[in-house]
Amino acid sequence: MDKTEYKTDQRELIIEFLKNNTDKYLSVDDIEKHIFKLNKKIGLTTIYRFLNKLEKENKLRIEINNHTKYYQYISDECRNHFHLKCEDCGKIIHFECEEFIKMIDHIETEHKFSIDSKFVIYGLCLDCKNRKGECR
Amino acid sequence: MDKTEYKTDQRELIIEFLKNNTDKYLSVDDIEKHIFKLNKKIGLTTIYRFLNKLEKENKLRIEINNHTKYYQYISDECRNHFHLKCEDCGKIIHFECEEFIKMIDHIETEHKFSIDSKFVIYGLCLDCKNRKGECR
DNA sequence: TTGCGTGCAAAGGTTTTGCATGGCA
């Protein structure tokens, strides 16, 4: 049986900020600073603990850069499509695609592996690919 | 113009260990301990610096867990096929697949995005999926 | 001889833990 959960101002502030930024990856620092701008203050510990809780509940995508973790809330709509992320500019492309679903099914039936569509796929967007091409 | 590179015992030891374990993710600690078992010793700094160098050269896959980085050498053969990793047991499945290549081409031409096939795709292998199913 | 590589010690920065207090239900 799950523990009962309390609704607190701190958690509401954090969740609201996360939900308004489902296209970005946010650090704990970003969250703290944003809340500070609202003339409020939340202890870092609280932010860390709440994010860890959301992570366990599978509600966050996480990326790590230079030892710092960045969090992205997985919105409900995003559970029904896929995501590409440009390694260069960081842009995230949301897309629906029959081919992709077919491929996932194929891998499931033929290769006996269930792809977790929560995960982002990395590569280069057109702009960045062109830009990189020029430098060579 | 690239810097000239020196060949040193330390680097040879590290590279050898990495190349013998292209199916695992190794931490700096793993590397240090392994070398210690060979009755040799390499400073942690050296290991970190060399791994960072390899990372910049795009020769490693990296994963982070509980604040520690895990490294996997990308062997030459692995550049020609794809990788699935089970989120649960950690097993890596190497596979070649026409469907997958078709999908990559489709995403490149239709969605204007070049997937970086270096990246591993996450999900659940058959065993772990079955095991999880039982628990529900 | 040149300048890249190594390794120690110290610093750096993020995340976690302990513990007392606060506050939701």
Add this chain to the structure above:
DNA sequence: TGCCATGCAAAACCTTTGCACGCAA
């Protein structure tokens, strides 16, 4: 009232940096 949540300070942790020395070419 019971128990989850908060927040401060301190600890823990891995990784990086500074600097002098070692060593490959």
